[in-house]
Amino acid sequence: MNPLLTRLQPYPFERLRRLFADITPNPDLRPISLGIGEPKHAAPDFLKQALAAALDTGLSSYPATAGEPGLRGACAAWVHRRYGVTVNPATQVLPVNGSREALFAFAQTVVDPTRAGATVVFPNPFYQIYEGAALLAGAVPFYVASDPARNFAADWGSVPAEVWARTQLLFVCSPGNPAGAVMPLDEWRKLFELSDRHGFVIASDECYSEIYFRDEPPLGGLEAAQALGRADFRNLMSFTSLSKRSNVPGLRSGFVAGDAALIKPFLLYRTYHGGAMSPAVQAASAAAWGDEAHVVDNRRQYREKFAQVTPLLAEVLDVALPDASFYLWAGVPASFADVSAGLGADEAFARALLAQYNVTVLPGSYLARDFNGSNPGAGRVRMALVAEPAECLEAAHRIRAFMAGQR
Secondary structure, three states: OOHHHHHOOOOHHHHHHHHOOOOOOOOOOOOEEOOOOOOOOOOOHHHHHHHHHOHHHHOOOOOOOOOOHHHHHHHHHHHHHHHOOOOOOOOOEEEEOOHHHHHHHHHHHHOOOOOOOOEEEEEOOOOOHHHHHHHHOOOEEEEEOEEHHHOOEEOHHHOOHHHHHHEEEEEEEOOOOOOOOOOOHHHHHHHHHHHHHHOOEEEEEOOOOOOEOOOOOOOOHHHHHHHOOOOOOOOEEEEEEHHHHOOOHHHOOEEEEEOHHHHHHHHHHHHHHOOOOOHHHHHHHHHHHOOOHHHHHHHHHHHHHHHHHHHHHHOOOEOOOOOEOOEEEEEOOHHHOEHHHOEOHHHHHHHHHHHHHOEEOEEHHHHOOOEOOEOOOOOEEEEEOOOOHHHHHHHHHHHHHHHHOOO
């Protein structure tokens, strides 16, 4: 067996299953899960129709890993509409089977484990694929401290110079998971300067870019690069997906765009890895990237839902509207901690909430790592407001009742 597999930690939802193993949820209340970020809004009908129409011919041939020109063109056209950035669909765009798969595979392409101290840097808390990708690429993960005063944005200034010198790959996530912070241009400037100085590659995870609550949409990595005079996107790759934007996580479709010098070896890796996208999925994806009306409506639904739920929860928990994404990153009272059972406040809160009110939330410590003496997710829970408004509202009222019972 690959010995690097032993370095992987249990995935957060496996840890959650173990945490709840001896819990019997309140049988008088129907279950409501705010635990997993799986969109529940309806997928657009035109996308389903495009998928069905392509099945007759789309299943009878092997697809090219590079994708069809029509899909790459649709992706490039969306980048231009969304960010005002022009990318070459032939050399700077590559379809992928969802951003999760691509983020993992990209690390295997970029990291050279034969170099002493090969390091992959990413925020803490973080999307767990970053860590697994780093470990299985033979690299050392470095967990960047987060700043609670800036909605748990990564504190890049806390990374020592000697770590940057060993860094081969940097994962950034904007809008962030779990706290929803968006990186401003000055932050991008700092990271690009560090990349130029030390030669590392930046992988920008932007799968939540289309769910936002401010008037101005989140700044993207390619957009930041162009604004800073880096039109060649050197050492930058942006990752995006239809899962959240179009409510089709089961379609497993997204694309990467950026430095042509990175796209070429990534395509080579994916050719051997078997990363080609089904022609039927390509047809549906091209239709989705070409339409904005369903995205605007999807964003409206999230805005209305968060506007109703956030104030209710803010009265009983430490929580505020994020910049973007569909999560609430809520602090829970330290009094929930159960030292005798070895449970932090976030774990004990999640157990009690499930038992008493049949609502599932994810402990924040499961989305972070103990590093330099602390876990930045400890004492917080992530709530995914992905269900219909009525269900999310009911969950909020149950949480309020639960907190009232703690007084």
